[in-house]
Structure formats: C-alpha cells, structure tokens
Amino acid sequence: MNVTFLPIPVTIRNLGRAPVQLLGRYWLITNGHGRETEVQGEGVVGVQPRIAPGEEYQYTSGAVIETPLGTMQGHYEMIDENGDAFTIDIPVFRLAVPTLIH
Template structure:
C-alpha cells in the first residue's frame, strides 16, 4: 500500500469562551491535530491547506508551508500532534483540508484532513 493511504489525520476541536466575544461576532476555537504515519517509510509534511466555512456559508482558504512553523518528519509508527486555532463570525462552522506530504523517495502526495465541526457549546441541539 502506498504511503498516502497510510498517513492518517484526526482532529479534536474546542471552543475558547474566554477569548470569544459573541456580541462582536467573534468566536474563537482551538483544534488539536494528530498526524500518524502508518506506513513503513518516513514521511515529511511540507504544506497545509484549510477550507474554513462559518455558519453563514462564508468560506476562507488558508494555505502555507508546514504547520505552526515546522515541517515535521514522521518515522514509521510515529504521531505528530499540534494545536492551532481559528476565529469565526458565527458560533458554528467547519474545517477541512489536506496536507502535502513527501515520502522517503521524495514522491509527493496529499493526505486529507477530514471535515470537523467548530461549535460553541449548546449552539447545536
């Protein structure tokens, strides 16, 4: 099986009420990402792409090198975790995207970041 099918991403998100200001339509969320290399070869994350959609359907695209200032290398079986954040104008939204990764042979591939929800507590029934 090729490396691109063996690099998995999972995300947990949470609302940061102390940094949010609903009266100003400012809802702050943090998310913790876990990237696990299930392949038998090392891989390196080079770039990221996010599609952020708020509750009104407004979409924002974010792309750039690495994550939180690094381009981590993951050995076989290794997991890299980091935490970042997003600010929305609505109490609910979603994020999804992909990472651009290369394997040990320098073959590039994309690893999908599954859709996940950003939601203020009790905003959804």
Template sequence: MSEAIRIRVTSQHLAESSNPAQQKYAFAYHISIENCGREAVQLLNRYWLITDADGKKTEVRGAGVVGKQPVIAPDECYEYSSGAILDTPVGTMQGYYEMQSADGNTFQAPIPVFSLVVPNLIN
C-alpha cells in the same frame, strides 16, 4: 501513500477569547498525524477550507504547521494545536497536508471535515 497517514482532530470553543457582541468566536483544534506506513514522510504544506454558518469560505495555505515541517517516522505520531476565529458560533474545517515520502514523491493526506461549535448553542 495517503492511506498510510491517519489524521485525528479534536476541537473546542475558547469562550475567554471570543467576543459574541463583535461576532468573533475563537476555537482551538488539536491534530494528531500518525504515520502507519513503512517509510518516513515529511509534512511540507497545509491547506484549509474554513466555512462558517453563513456560508463564508476562507482558504488558508502555507508551509508546514505551526512553523514546522516535521518528518514523521513509521509508527510515529506528530501532534500540534492551533486555532481559528469565525464570525459565527458554528462552522467547519477541512483540508489536506501535502506530504513527501522518503523517495521524494509528494501526495495529499486529506484532513476530514470537523466541526467548530459553541457548546450548548441549541438546547
């Protein structure tokens, strides 16, 4: 069932919300979750593994996304934006959504690894 869920991510550095002097780098990410399957699914929970350039790993688990547990009908897409703050100007995020199909079965839809990078960091 997870193969029926297509997840796309874009990210950007938020310079105005960052404070490099205090080693705080803010990033926004926008996620698109497309249901390419034949039945509705509900996003129940999320899991993130956030890794900074120093190898510091932070795990985040919780119900839904941005306060919602959306039901995504076949051929529909759910989109949302959120953010993360790292101690380094480079890092990655990856994880999965725990989804439930209309018949009550739960499964994990993997979120591929994506980068969080301050632009023009390396010239």
C-alpha cells in the same frame, strides 16, 4: 460581529512503513452563513515535521469563526523518503463555539 478563535488539537500518525515529511497544509473554513476562508502555507505552526513509521506529531491548530457553528476541511501536502509528493485529505468536521454545546 463576534469573532471566536477555536483551538483545534491535531495528531498526525504515520501508519506507513516509511518516514514522511509534512511540507504544507490547506484549510477551508466555512462559517454558519456559508462564508468561506482559505488558509494555506508551509508546514504547521512554523515547522515541517518528519514523522517516522509508527510515530506521531501533535500540535494545536486553530480557526477564527464569526458564527457559533461552522465546518473545516482540507489537506496536508507530504513527501515520502524518495521525495515523491502526495496529499492527505482531511474530511469535513464541525466547528462549534464551546458555550453553544454546554
């Protein structure tokens, strides 16, 4: 079985009027055979960034996939300046091994 790590550049922009903090994330990775892998945890790449209004946070995520094609979706768990929790859904997007699309 070939296993490929796909780096995924991510930019999170705060389009609101108040600062927010990313506390956690959840990803559902589905390979081309329908096998699902769940990934969840605190923060992203070891940090729980605070993002001011109009600012952005960038990092590189990644997915391990055993097939040339797959999908990924999930959500971020956030809090606002008052400590109120909310979730930002990340719609499904395609994963493809780069050599497959060149």
